[in-house]
Amino acid sequence: MIGGRTLAILITIGAMVGGAIVWPWTSPPTASDGLAPTPPMGFNSWITTYCDESLDDTMIRGIADAIVDKGLKDAGYQYVNIDDCWALPERNAEGNLVPDPKRFPEGIKALADYVHEKGLKFGIYTSAGIKTCDPNGFPGALNHEVEDANLFASWGVDFLKYDNCNNEGVDARQRYRTMHDALKATGRPIVLSICEWGQNKPWEWAGGIADLWRTGGDIADNWDSVLDNLNSNLPPAQYASPGNWNDPDFLRSGNGGMTDTQYRSQFSLWSVMAAPLLIASDLRNASPETMATITNADVIAVDQDPLGVGGREVQSGDGLHVIVKPLAGDDQAVALFNETDTDATIEANLDKIGFDAGRYVVKDLWSKETHVATGGTLSASVPGYSTVLLRISPVAARPAGRWNLSHVVELSSSNGWGPFETDRSNGDQPIGDGRALTLHGVKFTNGLGAHGPSEIAYYLGGSCSTLTATVGIDDEVQGQGSVVFKIYADDKLVADSGLVFNATPPKSLAANISGAETVKLVVTDGGDNIEFDHGDWADPMIDCA
Numbered sequence: 001m002i003g004g005r006t007l008a009i010l011i012t013i014g015a016m017v018g019g020a021i022v023w024p025w026t027s028p029p030t031a032s033d034g035l036a037p038t039p040p041m042g043f044n045s046w047i048t049t050y051c052d053e054s055l056d057d058t059m060i061r062g063i064a065d066a067i068v069d070k071g072l073k074d075a076g077y078q079y080v081n082i083d084d085c086w087a088l089p090e091r092n093a094e095g096n097l098v099p100d101p102k103r104f105p106e107g108i109k110a111l112a113d114y115v116h117e118k119g120l121k122f123g124i125y126t127s128a129g130i131k132t133c134d135p136n137g138f139p140g141a142l143n144h145e146v147e148d149a150n151l152f153a154s155w156g157v158d159f160l161k162y163d164n165c166n167n168e169g170v171d172a173r174q175r176y177r178t179m180h181d182a183l184k185a186t187g188r189p190i191v192l193s194i195c196e197w198g199q200n201k202p203w204e205w206a207g208g209i210a211d212l213w214r215t216g217g218d219i220a221d222n223w224d225s226v227l228d229n230l231n232s233n234l235p236p237a238q239y240a241s242p243g244n245w246n247d248p249d250f251l252r253s254g255n256g257g258m259t260d261t262q263y264r265s266q267f268s269l270w271s272v273m274a275a276p277l278l279i280a281s282d283l284r285n286a287s288p289e290t291m292a293t294i295t296n297a298d299v300i301a302v303d304q305d306p307l308g309v310g311g312r313e314v315q316s317g318d319g320l321h322v323i324v325k326p327l328a329g330d331d332q333a334v335a336l337f338n339e340t341d342t343d344a345t346i347e348a349n350l351d352k353i354g355f356d357a358g359r360y361v362v363k364d365l366w367s368k369e370t371h372v373a374t375g376g377t378l379s380a381s382v383p384g385y386s387t388v389l390l391r392i393s394p395v396a397a398r399p400a401g402r403w404n405l406s407h408v409v410e411l412s413s414s415n416g417w418g419p420f421e422t423d424r425s426n427g428d429q430p431i432g433d434g435r436a437l438t439l440h441g442v443k444f445t446n447g448l449g450a451h452g453p454s455e456i457a458y459y460l461g462g463s464c465s466t467l468t469a470t471v472g473i474d475d476e477v478q479g480q481g482s483v484v485f486k487i488y489a490d491d492k493l494v495a496d497s498g499l500v501f502n503a504t505p506p507k508s509l510a511a512n513i514s515g516a517e518t519v520k521l522v523v524t525d526g527g528d529n530i531e532f533d534h535g536d537w538a539d540p541m542i543d544c545a
């Protein structure tokens with residue numbers, strides 16, 4: 001659902017032009033220190049506190065706690081980064097930076113240790129100038145690179161955001177390289193994030209100096225600003241590669257100035273550009289909507305894809321855009337982006353974006369709807385300010401042979417109690433927690449542990465003829481539950497178990513699935529209620545020729 005509406009994705013079968021998937025914008029790999037093989041993910045304090053007194057030890061510890069407690073660490077967020085205003089306005093007698101004792105009474109090292117104990121990484125900030133950017137004027141690192149880098153390393157810093165203010169006109173390459181060399185000389189791996197707002201085209205020279213570089217100005221919490229930063233970040237797409245990331249600045253989700261639709265668009269667009277995912281809102285009290293946006297695992301997987309290619313705009317006009325990002329394993333992410341306030345249809349020619357003739361699974365990464373399509377035209381209705389983000393994966397017909405579906409990757413699934421399990425009973429909600437599939441005391445090594453209401457679909461491509469399985473309610477529910485097992489071939493019902501209770505002996509189902517593109521294994525409630533409806537598909541075998 002986007003903007004309160006279900007997005008209908010229509011796949012039109014059009015003319016196909018063959019052609020290998022070639023990505024002319026993938027530039028040769030640039031030097032990388034290997035510290036950020038995928039775009040850094042984490043939190044930055046600037047927008048939450050700016051320079052006010054709420055930036056302190058308690059606040060940063062609270063953010064680290066929230067990242068762990070709310071599942072953001074599990075989702076991939078790693079860095080807890082302090083921005084400007086952490087230091088005293090003057091260096092000490094030895095010439096070192098001093099953490100503001102009011103904000104950080106235990107110092108920065110103790111805070112970094114706390115963050116590390118949580119399994120997270122710690123970042124800090126200064127400027128490649130004589131003072132930082134905040135008008136209060138904190139000391140910058142220009143001409144103090146070595147002592148500041150040593151101090152940061154001694155504190156256990158993992159990430160340095162290095163700004164551009166008060167740089168005295170010294171050449172940017174020289175300033176940033178000096179800090180790079182100083183960090184390297186400490187022997188501690190420290191990610192270097194260059195923040196010179198794209199002024200000196202850092203994408204052309206900062207590979208091998210920095211791990212990420214800003215491509216534009218500070219992002220504000222409004223739509224025009226998202227568009228501005230998008231437009232600065234798209235052109236250098238070809239310079240993104242593992243360890244070298246274009247940085248269009250913070251994610252504004254949770255800041256309140258835009259709608260959830262707009263924040264989901266920003267998240268989709270940043271991900272398809274392989275941008276760093278640095279959250280700028282107070283994670284200690286993130287709303288459910290913000291959490292849903294920033295933890296969408298399918299979208300994060302696009303951003304973090306190991307191929308590390310920046311998405312490129314392949315089509316644009318009237319505020320409607322198509323951005324494509326090649327992913328590992330011949331998959332591609334396609335963002336259909338409507339920057340206008342009016343609903344529109346966006347069509348993308350699959351041939352034009354590098355697909356040759358063949359079949360594809362198309363997954364909408366927000367609605368989770370999955371379709372099988374043939375080369376031709378992708379067309380989606382995209383509400384104003386929305387982005388439909390799709391993952392397209394080539395699929396082939398199932399090769400000849402006899403296969404257990406528990407070893408075939410599903411096309412899509414839904415399940416009544418956590419995800420369905422492979423070669424285990426459904427168990428409880430977490431994945432992988434089931435037991436041996438057991439029907440009336442007989443254990444099965446292979447099969448699917450479902451819980452009604454459940455639907456598990458497979459793409460077969462028309463090459464298979466029969467599907468057989470032994471079905472029943474798993475012994476783990478001890479006498480409870482009632483379900484019906486059904487098999488659909490291309491949406492036609494081809495087998496039905498009738499009502500099955502826990503006491504019902506295991507039943508053999510056999511279905512004719514000749515020529516079916518897809519098959520669907522369905523478990524529905526038997527009519528009482530859906531509790532304890534642990535339906536097992538033991539040895540679901542398909543024969544394909």
Ligand code: GLA
Pocket residue numbers: 046083084132133134163195217218
């Ligand atoms: C500059 C940077 C911002 C922030 C502030 C802090 O404006 O671009 O991201 O770090 O400085 O003063």
